[in-house]
Amino acid sequence: MSEERMKEPSDSVKALWNKDTLAEIDYKATYGKHRIRGCATPRQMPNFDDLMILPGQLTRMPLDTYREDCETRTVLGKRFAKKPLIIETPIMIAGMSYGALSKEAKIALAKASSLVGTVISNGEGGILPEELANSYRQSIQVLASRMGFTKRNLEYADMLEVLYGIGAKPGLSGHLMGSKITEDISKMRQIPVGIDLHSHPRSGDAFGADDMVIKMEQLRELTNWNVPIFAKIAAGRVREDIKIAVKIGVDGIILDGCQAGTGAAPVMAADHLGIPLMPALVQAVMTLEEMGMKDEISLIASGGIRNGADVAKALAIGADAVAIGTGAMVAMGCRVCMKCHTGHCAFGIGTQHEDERKNLDVDAAAERVANYIRGMTAEAVLLAKAAGKSKLKNLEREDLRSLSLETTAMTGIPLVGSDFVLGKGFGFTANNNI
Amino acid sequence: MEHIDAAIIESSKLNLSISNLMKQGIKEITVKNAHSMHNMCVGLTGDALISITDSTGLYTASFLEGPKVVIEGNAGWYAGDDMMDGELIIKNNAGCNVGAYINGGTIVIYGSTGSRVGYGMKGGTILVCGNAGRWAAQMAMGGSLVVIGTVGNLIGESMYRGIVFTQDPDVSAKLGGNVFLDSITEEEKTYLTDLFTKYGVDADPVRFSAIRPALTGRHKYVLFKPELNKFDKKNYQPTKEVEV
Numbered sequence: 196m197s198e199e200r201m202k203e204p205s206d207s208v209k210a211l212w213n214k215d216t217l218a219e220i221d222y223k224a225t226y227g228k229h230r231i232r233g234c235a236t237p238r239q240m241p242n243f244d245d246l247m248i249l250p251g252q253l254t255r256m257p258l259d260t261y262r263e264d265c266e267t268r269t270v271l272g273k274r275f276a277k278k279p280l281i282i283e284t285p286i287m288i289a290g291m292s293y294g295a296l297s298k299e300a301k302i303a304l305a306k307a308s309s310l311v312g313t314v315i316s317n318g319e320g321g322i323l324p325e326e327l328a329n330s331y332r333q334s335i336q337v338l339a340s341r342m343g344f345t346k347r348n349l350e351y352a353d354m355l356e357v358l359y360g361i362g363a364k365p366g367l368s369g370h371l372m373g374s375k376i377t378e379d380i381s382k383m384r385q386i387p388v389g390i391d392l393h394s395h396p397r398s399g400d401a402f403g404a405d406d407m408v409i410k411m412e413q414l415r416e417l418t419n420w421n422v423p424i425f426a427k428i429a430a431g432r433v434r435e436d437i438k439i440a441v442k443i444g445v446d447g448i449i450l451d452g453c454q455a456g457t458g459a460a461p462v463m464a465a466d467h468l469g470i471p472l473m474p475a476l477v478q479a480v481m482t483l484e485e486m487g488m489k490d491e492i493s494l495i496a497s498g499g500i501r502n503g504a505d506v507a508k509a510l511a512i513g514a515d516a517v518a519i520g521t522g523a524m525v526a527m528g529c530r531v532c533m534k535c536h537t538g539h540c541a542f543g544i545g546t547q548h549e550d551e552r553k554n555l556d557v558d559a560a561a562e563r564v565a566n567y568i569r570g571m572t573a574e575a576v577l578l579a580k581a582a583g584k585s586k587l588k589n590l591e592r593e594d595l596r597s598l599s600l601e602t603t604a605m606t607g608i609p610l611v612g613s614d615f616v617l618g619k620g621f622g623f624t625a626n627n628n629i
Numbered sequence: 630m631e632h633i634d635a636a637i638i639e640s641s642k643l644n645l646s647i648s649n650l651m652k653q654g655i656k657e658i659t660v661k662n663a664h665s666m667h668n669m670c671v672g673l674t675g676d677a678l679i680s681i682t683d684s685t686g687l688y689t690a691s692f693l694e695g696p697k698v699v700i701e702g703n704a705g706w707y708a709g710d711d712m713m714d715g716e717l718i719i720k721n722n723a724g725c726n727v728g729a730y731i732n733g734g735t736i737v738i739y740g741s742t743g744s745r746v747g748y749g750m751k752g753g754t755i756l757v758c759g760n761a762g763r764w765a766a767q768m769a770m771g772g773s774l775v776v777i778g779t780v781g782n783l784i785g786e787s788m789y790r791g792i793v794f795t796q797d798p799d800v801s802a803k804l805g806g807n808v809f810l811d812s813i814t815e816e817e818k819t820y821l822t823d824l825f826t827k828y829g830v831d832a833d834p835v836r837f838s839a840i841r842p843a844l845t846g847r848h849k850y851v852l853f854k855p856e857l858n859k860f861d862k863k864n865y866q867p868t869k870e871v872e873v
Contacts, residue, residue, distance in 0.1 A: 399748035
């Protein structure tokens with residue numbers, strides 16, 4: 196090639212000083228504050244794609260994908276509750292508030308729960324009567340803000356979630372930007388119209404594990420020991436937090452990994468707080484097994500669940516169910532533009548503007564979310580049957596292999612091919628010769 | 630009147646026993662030997678006067694809906710949390726976070742109380758005849774808190790709605806963020822007069838000021854402290870030890 200035709204290298208920066216880094220600095224240089232963003236972290240994190248499921252062959256027989264049954268009915272919260280929650284698929288709809296979502300989106304999600312027989316969580320800020328009327332089973336969150344929460348909530352809850360943290364912004368509280376605090380939301384949450392809400396960070400009625408034990412007794416008494424009570428915790432110090440949750444006396448734990456979504460979160464929190472769901476789930480299961488509590492405590496995995504493979508792998512690790520949030524929004528039409536915090540959403544999902552809300556066809560959205568859950572369940576069932584399981588819950592860790600050294604080190608699940616285990620095996624005998 | 634001896638009953642059965650007596654139409658129930666039992670009178674609904682002859686533990690009269698509960702001694706933390714309606718009368722002192730998240734009803738503390746009284750309260754009335762600790766009415770969303778004695782620091786921090794009445798002469802130095810001190814209206818004076826008369830409190834409503842939430846503009850947060858914009862090079866004096 197001649198010197199004239201040779202192209203000058205662009206030296207485009209792909210590492211530290213890339214365009215996003217420059218834009219982040221520009222933002223701070225302009226406004227002198229941290230940035231808020233909707234949805235989940237865009238960072239690449241270890242996830243269930245790093246695991247593979249082993250199919251049944253000669254050692255165990257696969258089930259016929261198209262002609263044999265695989266049970267998906269799921270029972271949650273049977274440790275102490277007299278009326279455990281029974282749902283038809285191990286996929287629940289996570290708590291997303293009326294405020295972060297439009298009324299239409301909340302109703303669509305509730306209707307979807309009835310179409311597939313699952314449970315929906317109300318999220319922060321009270322419960323919409325329309326959600327309650329349309330949901331198959333209703334989970335009610337007991338949050339630190341207690342906005343819109345009264346004794347009535349305890350009476351119609353099929354499940355309670357005492358919320359200690361959320362994966363998208365662990366250690367922080369609910370953020371709802373002023374543009375979303377309309378007259379209606381203001382009435383439900385009992386806060387002024389248009390104010391930026393940074394809700395209560397810690398529960399005002401339980402300041403530590405010892406108090407929480409007594410608080411749990413109070414909630415049990417108020418619900419006559421009927422309703423399963425879960426603790427929702429963000430994945431951080433999983434081992435220690437799980438032990439405390441068991442001590443508090445919960446029926447189950449919702450473990451929210453750092454890939455979880457939200458209506459608005461400081462970028463710093465979403466990108467740098469907490470740990471990913473997959474390794475967190477392994478730690479949670481190991482801890483429960485060490486305590487001899489695995490069969491008593493229901494475990495719901497949430498934060499970044501996208502498809503039936505995620506469901507199958509989470510269940511194989513030891514979850515009893517999963518919760519979906521962002522995925523359900525995508526099914527309704529969300530394109531993950533990450534601008535939920537602005538209050539505008541052309542799809543009528545993350546908005547309170549009347550003209551935008553009209554863009555969401557409630558019944559069509561409900562059907563799409565229901566289809567999404569049906570499809571995910573079918574995917575998980577397909578994988579389970581291929582692994583020779585007649586019940587989805589029979590998926591087990593022995594059916595899993597890691598695709599990378601990093602994953603085997605994080606999870607204790609053997610590496611594909613070599614069955615090499617790095618570190619503490621997750622029920623597998625180490626084959627590392629170290 | 631019926632008597633219950635809490636010393637010979639399991640704490641998990643106590644409220645059921647009270648509730649059963651209320652269902653039988655008994656209007657006055659006395660509980661003795663409470664010995665700081667937790668969760669006393671939780672969730673009781675109906676119309677009755679329940680007197681507890683000594684002190685109670687945590688969460689007394691939480692989620693109360695209708696009855697009047699009188700504690701002759703002290704009450705532990707979180708008394709009256711999430712209360713819906715009715716009255717909780719504490720004759721002596723109360724711990725922290727009393728009246729957290731109450732939706733309605735009235736709590737009267739004849740002694741003093743710890744920090745965060747009325748935390749996140751959404752309605753109802755809390756009357757503290759003694760002193761209140763710091764962060765009173767923090768992030769309240771409704772209702773009214775009345776403190777006859779002195780208040781602690783950061784009172785009313787980030788209230789969204791509701792009102793705090795105080796006659797503490799130093800209150801302006803103790804205000805939390807996003808609230809302001811205001812004079813009270815004639816209606817509010819009448820409200821206080823009625824409240825003081827009803828509960829036999831010797832105080833003059835005229836001396837009271839109101840702490841109200843800033844409803845316009847945006848809340849200011851300590852996240853943005855220190856304000857890194859007020860430094861003067863000329864006044865800079867290097868020292869070996871930095872006081873924190």
